[in-house]
Amino acid sequence: MSEEKNFTLAELAEYSNSKVVGNGNAVVNNLASIQKSNPNSITFLTNLKYKSFLKTTKAIAIVVDEDFEIEEGLNYLKSDNPYAVFAKLSSLFKKPSYDLDNHIIHPSAVISSSSKIGNNVTIGANVVIGPGCIVEDDVVIKSNSSLVQDVYIGKNSIIHNNSILGSDGFGYALSKDGYIKIEQLGGLIIKSNVEIGAGCTIDRGALDDTEIHDGVKLDNQVHIAHNVILGANSAIAACCAIAGSTTIGMNLQMGGLSGILGHLSICDNVSVGAHTLITKNIKKSGNYIGIMPAQNQKDWAKSSIFIKNRG
Amino acid sequence: MSEEKNFTLAELAEYSNSKVVGNGNAVVNNLASIQKSNPNSITFLTNLKYKSFLKTTKAIAIVVDEDFEIEEGLNYLKSDNPYAVFAKLSSLFKKPSYDLDNHIIHPSAVISSSSKIGNNVTIGANVVIGPGCIVEDDVVIKSNSSLVQDVYIGKNSIIHNNSILGSDGFGYALSKDGYIKIEQLGGLIIKSNVEIGAGCTIDRGALDDTEIHDGVKLDNQVHIAHNVILGANSAIAACCAIAGSTTIGMNLQMGGLSGILGHLSICDNVSVGAHTLITKNIKKSGNYIGIMPAQNQKDWAKSSIFIKNRG
Amino acid sequence: MSEEKNFTLAELAEYSNSKVVGNGNAVVNNLASIQKSNPNSITFLTNLKYKSFLKTTKAIAIVVDEDFEIEEGLNYLKSDNPYAVFAKLSSLFKKPSYDLDNHIIHPSAVISSSSKIGNNVTIGANVVIGPGCIVEDDVVIKSNSSLVQDVYIGKNSIIHNNSILGSDGFGYALSKDGYIKIEQLGGLIIKSNVEIGAGCTIDRGALDDTEIHDGVKLDNQVHIAHNVILGANSAIAACCAIAGSTTIGMNLQMGGLSGILGHLSICDNVSVGAHTLITKNIKKSGNYIGIMPAQNQKDWAKSSIFIKNRG
Known part of the structure; x- marks a missing residue:
C-alpha cells in the first residue's frame, strides 16, 4: 500500500x-521480526532467547550488541544500545497514520473559541476541545478524544484515541442532604514529549492543577485523578490508576492493573509490579510488589484459608 | 479569562x-488551596496536616470547623461541616465548561427519533442517543458519550465524556456450535442526581433492567454489568467493576480497582477497600478489604512462597 | 414502542x-425473567435457585432441561441445552438498535480512502476508520469507535461503542536522551464471529500482527496489548488486560479485573479467576486463581501482618 523505501545498510548505520x-x-x-524477515529485511536480536532463529532468518542484516559474536555470511549493525537503534529504525518505516483526507485539523473537531492551538498540531475527527485550553506546537490529538476544560499540552506530545483530559475530579462533601459536588476549579498541565494512550482519563485539579511532567508515557486505559503530580519520564502500563493528590517523583514505572492510593508521596525511581496496590508513602527507590500468587483452584483455596486463619 | 466574581465574606457565609x-x-x-492563596482568596482547613500553612497563607479568609481555635488577624467561616461549606463555595467560582458556541444540544449530536429529551438538557458534541431512551430535565451528557438503547436518565444527572450507557450485557450460551449470543432485551434505569464519570460503561439488562439509584456517584472508567442494582448514594472510585445480577444496598463505597462478583447480595452501608475483590454475599455493614500488601521485591518473593507453601 | 411479535409455542420449539x-x-x-413474566411471556429455569418462582410466575411457558419434572397446568419447551434455547429465543425478541435514520453507514463516519468495507456492514456515528483497514461482510461497528490503522475485521464480528482497535502498542527504547518511541509497524487481525465490548483497546503489532482468533468474546474495557495472539473462542470479562507478545490457546476464560503478563505462553482451556494475575507460562489446562481473600478491616490487618512477617 505504502510506497517502498530503500536504504543501504550504511545509510541506516549513519541514521x-x-x-x-x-x-x-x-x-x-x-524492518521485521527475526522469524518473519525476508531477504530485504533488517531485524534485531536483543533477547538471546531468540538466538536460534539466526540460523533460519532470511534477513539481510541484524542489529546486535557490540559484544555479539558475529557469524560469517550475515551483515550487522552493532551498537552499545541495539534496542535504541531498533527504535530509531522503526521511525524510518512508519506508515502515515493520518491520511484521512489530509486534514491537519479535521473539520469535525469542535474547538472552543477561548482555546489556543499552536503550529503543526494534528487534531483528529470528533475531537472536542473545551474552553481555556492551550495546545502547543507539534502536538497530535487522535480521534474522539476530549480536552474538557483548562488543559495545557506541551510541545510534541501525543494523545491517543478516546482519551479524556481535564475531566472533573471525583469530589463530594457529605452532608445531611446527600453529596454536594465540589466543582473542580483547577486545570491540567501536560508538559512536553508526553504520550497518553487510548482510552485514558486524567482529571483536572480541584483547586490547584494536576501535573504530568516531561516525557511521561501512559499506556491505554490509565486513570490519573485530580491533583496528582507525576514526575518526568514516568512510564505506566495499561489499566493502572493513581488516586487524588498523590505526588510522584521521576521515573516511576508501573506494571499493568496497579494502583497508588491518594495523598501519598512517592520518591524518584520507584518501580511498582503489575496488579499491585501502593498504600503508603515510599521514601526509598526500588521495586515494590504485592501480587497474590496464582495457583490452581484447590491450592489457592487452601492458601486462602491459611491467610484468613493466619496459620 | 472568566469575568471576576466578587463576594463579601458575609455574603459567602449566608450562601x-x-x-x-x-x-x-x-x-x-x-477559592484556592491554602498554599496557593492570594490576598483575595478564601481557603479551607479540614485536614490538620496542613495547619502549618496557616502561618504563611496569604488568604483573606479560611473555612474551619466550629471548634477550631482561631488566631488573630485572620478571618474565618465557621461551620459544623466545613467541607460542605467548601463544596458550596466551589459552585460560586465554577467556570462555564460548555461555551462551545453555546449550543445546548450540540448540532453534531445524533438522537434517535424514538427517544425523548427533557427541558434544559445539555448534550455535548458527538453524543449518540439510540432508540427508546428518555432523558429527563436538567441532565448533562458530555461529548462522545452514547446512550445505546432503552436508557432512562433521571433529573439532574451528569454523564461525563466518552461513557457508554445501555450497551449489550456480556451473555452467551455455550453450544456445540460455539457461543450463541443472548440478545439483551432489558433497559438501563439511571435515577436522579446521579453522576457517571468519564469512560464508564453500564450495560442494559438481559431481560429485566439494570438500575442505578438516586444520588449514585461513579468515578472514571467504572464498569457496571447487566442487571446490577446499585443502591442510592453509592460512591465508586475509578476503575472498579461490578459483575452481572449483583444487588447492592444503599451507600456502598468502593476504593479504586476493586470488584464485586456476579449474582451476589450486598447489604446497605458496605465499604470495600481499594484493589479488593468481593466474592461472597455481605450481610453485615462494615469495611471489607483484600489487599495483598506491597513489599520490596525480595520480601514479596518470600511472602509469595510462604503463601503457596502455607507455612 | 416496537411492534408486537406473536409466536405459538410450537413455532418457538421449531425455531x-x-x-x-x-x-x-x-x-x-x-421473553421475560421468571419473576416479571406476564401471561404472554416465555421464561426459562436453568438455575434451580429460582425454582420457587414457578409457583407464582405468570408466564405461559417455561424453557427447562429435559430431565425437569414438569408440573400440571404449565407449558414447557424441553431441551438438553435450555440455556441455548433461551439464547436463540432472545434473538426473536431483539429490538432494532440502529434506527438512527436508517443509515447503514452513518454519514458522520470518517473512512480512509485506503480502507475497504464489505457488504452489509453497519458503521455507527462518529466511527473513524484509518488507512489500511479491511472490514469484511456483516460486521457491526458501533458509534465513536476507531480502527486506527491496518486493522482487519473478519465476517460477522461486532465492535461495540468507543472501542479503539489498532492503536499504537506501548513500546519505547530507553536511551541517554530519554525514551525513543518504537513506531508500531504491524497490524491487528480480528477474525470472524468476534465480539469486542464497549471501551476496549486492542493495539496493533510492533512488527508482526496482533491476532484475535475466531469466536473470541471480550466484555467491556478489556485491554489487549501488541502482538498478543488470543486463541479461538476465548471469553474475557470486563476490565482485564493482557500484556504484550503473550500467546494464548483456545477457550481461555478470564474473570473480571484479571491480567496476564507479557511474553508468556498459555495452553488451551485455561480458566483464570477474577482479580488474578498470571505471571508464568501455563502448560496444563485448568482453573487458576490468585485472589487475596477479602475480610473485615481488622482481620485483614492481621492477615496482612502475617503475610509480611511470614508467620
Whole structure:
C-alpha cells in the first residue's frame, strides 16, 4: 500500500548512530521480526532467547550488541544500545497514520473559541476541545478524544484515541442532604514529549492543577485523578490508576492493573509490579510488589484459608 | 479569562450557611488551596496536616470547623461541616465548561427519533442517543458519550465524556456450535442526581433492567454489568467493576480497582477497600478489604512462597 | 414502542430446536425473567435457585432441561441445552438498535480512502476508520469507535461503542536522551464471529500482527496489548488486560479485573479467576486463581501482618 523505501545498510548505520559489520551496500526495505524477515529485511536480536532463529532468518542484516559474536555470511549493525537503534529504525518505516483526507485539523473537531492551538498540531475527527485550553506546537490529538476544560499540552506530545483530559475530579462533601459536588476549579498541565494512550482519563485539579511532567508515557486505559503530580519520564502500563493528590517523583514505572492510593508521596525511581496496590508513602527507590500468587483452584483455596486463619 | 466574581465574606457565609468570625466586609474573589492563596482568596482547613500553612497563607479568609481555635488577624467561616461549606463555595467560582458556541444540544449530536429529551438538557458534541431512551430535565451528557438503547436518565444527572450507557450485557450460551449470543432485551434505569464519570460503561439488562439509584456517584472508567442494582448514594472510585445480577444496598463505597462478583447480595452501608475483590454475599455493614500488601521485591518473593507453601 | 411479535409455542420449539410439553398453540409475545413474566411471556429455569418462582410466575411457558419434572397446568419447551434455547429465543425478541435514520453507514463516519468495507456492514456515528483497514461482510461497528490503522475485521464480528482497535502498542527504547518511541509497524487481525465490548483497546503489532482468533468474546474495557495472539473462542470479562507478545490457546476464560503478563505462553482451556494475575507460562489446562481473600478491616490487618512477617 505504502510506497517502498530503500536504504543501504550504511545509510541506516549513519541514521541510527551504529556501526556496519559486513556489506554496507546491502539494500534494506523493511524492518521485521527475526522469524518473519525476508531477504530485504533488517531485524534485531536483543533477547538471546531468540538466538536460534539466526540460523533460519532470511534477513539481510541484524542489529546486535557490540559484544555479539558475529557469524560469517550475515551483515550487522552493532551498537552499545541495539534496542535504541531498533527504535530509531522503526521511525524510518512508519506508515502515515493520518491520511484521512489530509486534514491537519479535521473539520469535525469542535474547538472552543477561548482555546489556543499552536503550529503543526494534528487534531483528529470528533475531537472536542473545551474552553481555556492551550495546545502547543507539534502536538497530535487522535480521534474522539476530549480536552474538557483548562488543559495545557506541551510541545510534541501525543494523545491517543478516546482519551479524556481535564475531566472533573471525583469530589463530594457529605452532608445531611446527600453529596454536594465540589466543582473542580483547577486545570491540567501536560508538559512536553508526553504520550497518553487510548482510552485514558486524567482529571483536572480541584483547586490547584494536576501535573504530568516531561516525557511521561501512559499506556491505554490509565486513570490519573485530580491533583496528582507525576514526575518526568514516568512510564505506566495499561489499566493502572493513581488516586487524588498523590505526588510522584521521576521515573516511576508501573506494571499493568496497579494502583497508588491518594495523598501519598512517592520518591524518584520507584518501580511498582503489575496488579499491585501502593498504600503508603515510599521514601526509598526500588521495586515494590504485592501480587497474590496464582495457583490452581484447590491450592489457592487452601492458601486462602491459611491467610484468613493466619496459620 | 472568566469575568471576576466578587463576594463579601458575609455574603459567602449566608450562601454557605456558615458563620463569619472576623471582618464580614472582606472581599473574596477566588477559592484556592491554602498554599496557593492570594490576598483575595478564601481557603479551607479540614485536614490538620496542613495547619502549618496557616502561618504563611496569604488568604483573606479560611473555612474551619466550629471548634477550631482561631488566631488573630485572620478571618474565618465557621461551620459544623466545613467541607460542605467548601463544596458550596466551589459552585460560586465554577467556570462555564460548555461555551462551545453555546449550543445546548450540540448540532453534531445524533438522537434517535424514538427517544425523548427533557427541558434544559445539555448534550455535548458527538453524543449518540439510540432508540427508546428518555432523558429527563436538567441532565448533562458530555461529548462522545452514547446512550445505546432503552436508557432512562433521571433529573439532574451528569454523564461525563466518552461513557457508554445501555450497551449489550456480556451473555452467551455455550453450544456445540460455539457461543450463541443472548440478545439483551432489558433497559438501563439511571435515577436522579446521579453522576457517571468519564469512560464508564453500564450495560442494559438481559431481560429485566439494570438500575442505578438516586444520588449514585461513579468515578472514571467504572464498569457496571447487566442487571446490577446499585443502591442510592453509592460512591465508586475509578476503575472498579461490578459483575452481572449483583444487588447492592444503599451507600456502598468502593476504593479504586476493586470488584464485586456476579449474582451476589450486598447489604446497605458496605465499604470495600481499594484493589479488593468481593466474592461472597455481605450481610453485615462494615469495611471489607483484600489487599495483598506491597513489599520490596525480595520480601514479596518470600511472602509469595510462604503463601503457596502455607507455612 | 416496537411492534408486537406473536409466536405459538410450537413455532418457538421449531425455531429453537426444542420440544413442546403442553399446549403448542399457546401464544407468546415476549421473553421475560421468571419473576416479571406476564401471561404472554416465555421464561426459562436453568438455575434451580429460582425454582420457587414457578409457583407464582405468570408466564405461559417455561424453557427447562429435559430431565425437569414438569408440573400440571404449565407449558414447557424441553431441551438438553435450555440455556441455548433461551439464547436463540432472545434473538426473536431483539429490538432494532440502529434506527438512527436508517443509515447503514452513518454519514458522520470518517473512512480512509485506503480502507475497504464489505457488504452489509453497519458503521455507527462518529466511527473513524484509518488507512489500511479491511472490514469484511456483516460486521457491526458501533458509534465513536476507531480502527486506527491496518486493522482487519473478519465476517460477522461486532465492535461495540468507543472501542479503539489498532492503536499504537506501548513500546519505547530507553536511551541517554530519554525514551525513543518504537513506531508500531504491524497490524491487528480480528477474525470472524468476534465480539469486542464497549471501551476496549486492542493495539496493533510492533512488527508482526496482533491476532484475535475466531469466536473470541471480550466484555467491556478489556485491554489487549501488541502482538498478543488470543486463541479461538476465548471469553474475557470486563476490565482485564493482557500484556504484550503473550500467546494464548483456545477457550481461555478470564474473570473480571484479571491480567496476564507479557511474553508468556498459555495452553488451551485455561480458566483464570477474577482479580488474578498470571505471571508464568501455563502448560496444563485448568482453573487458576490468585485472589487475596477479602475480610473485615481488622482481620485483614492481621492477615496482612502475617503475610509480611511470614508467620
